[in-house]
Amino acid sequence: MSFSRDLERYAGLFASRTRVMKSSAMRDLMAITARPEVISLAGGLPDTSTFPPESFAAATRRIAEESCARALQYGPTEGLEETKACIAEAMAAEGMRIDPEDVIVTTGGQQVIDLVTKTLIDPGDVVIAEGPTYPGAVPVFSSYEADVVQVDMDSEGMRIDLLEATLDRLERDGRRPKFVYTVPSFQNPAGVTMSAPRRRRLVEVARERELLILEDNPYGLLRYEGEAPEPLYALDGGVYVMYLGTFSKTLSPGIRLGWVAAPAPVLEKINLGKQATDLCTSTLTQLMVSAYFEQGRWRDYVASLVDLYRDRRDTMLDALAEHFPPQAEWTRPAGGLFVWATLPDFIDTTDLLARALRENVAFVPGEAAYLDGRGRSSMRLNFSGCGHDEIREGIRRIGEVITEQVELYGTLTGERPALREPAPEPAPEAGGASVVALPDRAERERRAQRP
Numbered sequence: 001m002s003f004s005r006d007l008e009r010y011a012g013l014f015a016s017r018t019r020v021m022k023s024s025a026m027r028d029l030m031a032i033t034a035r036p037e038v039i040s041l042a043g044g045l046p047d048t049s050t051f052p053p054e055s056f057a058a059a060t061r062r063i064a065e066e067s068c069a070r071a072l073q074y075g076p077t078e079g080l081e082e083t084k085a086c087i088a089e090a091m092a093a094e095g096m097r098i099d100p101e102d103v104i105v106t107t108g109g110q111q112v113i114d115l116v117t118k119t120l121i122d123p124g125d126v127v128i129a130e131g132p133t134y135p136g137a138v139p140v141f142s143s144y145e146a147d148v149v150q151v152d153m154d155s156e157g158m159r160i161d162l163l164e165a166t167l168d169r170l171e172r173d174g175r176r177p178k179f180v181y182t183v184p185s186f187q188n189p190a191g192v193t194m195s196a197p198r199r200r201r202l203v204e205v206a207r208e209r210e211l212l213i214l215e216d217n218p219y220g221l222l223r224y225e226g227e228a229p230e231p232l233y234a235l236d237g238g239v240y241v242m243y244l245g246t247f248s249k250t251l252s253p254g255i256r257l258g259w260v261a262a263p264a265p266v267l268e269k270i271n272l273g274k275q276a277t278d279l280c281t282s283t284l285t286q287l288m289v290s291a292y293f294e295q296g297r298w299r300d301y302v303a304s305l306v307d308l309y310r311d312r313r314d315t316m317l318d319a320l321a322e323h324f325p326p327q328a329e330w331t332r333p334a335g336g337l338f339v340w341a342t343l344p345d346f347i348d349t350t351d352l353l354a355r356a357l358r359e360n361v362a363f364v365p366g367e368a369a370y371l372d373g374r375g376r377s378s379m380r381l382n383f384s385g386c387g388h389d390e391i392r393e394g395i396r397r398i399g400e401v402i403t404e405q406v407e408l409y410g411t412l413t414g415e416r417p418a419l420r421e422p423a424p425e426p427a428p429e430a431g432g433a434s435v436v437a438l439p440d441r442a443e444r445e446r447r448a449q450r451p
């Protein structure tokens with residue numbers, strides 16, 4: 001039976017929200033890029049081959065010997081006390097103090113985005129997000145029928161002046177956003193970090209306007225240089241800021257362990273939402289984290305990841321400088337896993353991906369990071385999941401397909417696409433990412449018109 005006949009049979013049964021549900025671009029890409037011949041710079045995969053098998057074996061052996069029945073049992077929805085103690089330790093490493101009562105252990109950080117949206121959003125309610133935003137949040141916001149308003153970023157993260165202007169505009173229309181979603185450190189996908197003054201102002205704005213913030217921070221500990229600015233959660237003290245943490249990038253995404261800290265009344269609703277979703281997070285992996293933390297080497301492991309990913313980032317930046325045409329520009333992240341590259345406007349990176357896949361290389365097209373069709377000439381490139389040779393070769397292949405497009409454009413239009421202006425020397429500013437400024441559309445259009 002054909003898929004369309006099948007669809008007819010079931011279509012009348014679907015909830016109306018399924019019409020606005022979106023597939024995650026990255027999930028789709030993961031299926032294609034699983035082919036061994038494809039170099040994937042698309043995923044956000046940490047390199048789990050670096051995790052010491054003996055630590056894994058010791059942790060699981062200990063659980064088998066000391067708490068087998070408990071590990072195989074359901075647990076409390078809010079999570080195990082010993083896992084919360086590890087969470088408190090991880091948050092303390094970034095200057096946050098947390099009361100275990102204020103935390104729920106979740107099935108990955110992704111579940112936090114889902115539960116917070118489920119708790120706060122009725123169809124049509126406004127969520128404010130960065131532009132570009134984490135591509136994995138897009139399907140969540142869509143499935144709860146949120147109206148997502150994206151606020152542009154520059155090299156210091158979300159433009160808080162634009163945020164305030166957006167809030168004023170919404171207020172005039174009688175609309176009050178439910179929350180602001182931000183990834184302030186080493187943003188996925190843009191790689192930029194919100195500066196300390198912007199963080200302070202964002203927390204002030206939240207207080208002035210009684211607005212919740214969801215601070216999503218999977219990458220804060222993966223810092224390759226510079227000083228860490230204070231997390232929003234520390235600045236606010238957990239009044240208006242909800243905090244999403246995860247062990248995915250500092251330990252393993254396979255264990256699916258994240259957490260949310262939030263004001264008590266909000267946490268209570270999130271707890272109800274979680275009960276309905278999955279009753280509790282895996283007891284087994286919660287115990288694995290606590291057994292691993294007891295070994296006392298988790299910070300050393302994170303330090304080894306920092307060294308590894310810093311080198312891979314440098315390899316990617318060198319390869320970009322060598323292989324991408326001068327009309328391209330890209331961010332220079334001081335941490336995290338991603339570089340965001342922007343090409344001339346006439347290149348559509350979704351089309352470009354089809355060509356790149358023919359050359360057995362993949363990236364995430366920028367469109368996946370917007371809900372309004374923007375981002376079409378940008379791409380997200382991951383440098384943590386591949387070795388140096390693959391990064392160099394992957395960037396070389398992508399550079400080749402871009403160069404073809406640039407030359408084709410020149411041949412068809414007789415115009416020479418505008419050159420990228422030299423990147424400013426990254427200033428070693430306290431806490432901020434050293435980045436090439438994210439291109440502002442108007443500025444890029446002006447540049448493109450120059451002869």
Ligand SMILES: Cc1ncc(COP(=O)(O)O)c(C=O)c1O
Nearest residue numbers: 044108109110134188246248258
């Ligand atoms: C910004 C951001 N938030 C949340 C997640 C989800 O992480 P997990 O569910 O693996 O904890 C990711 C994963 O890449 C991410 O980049």
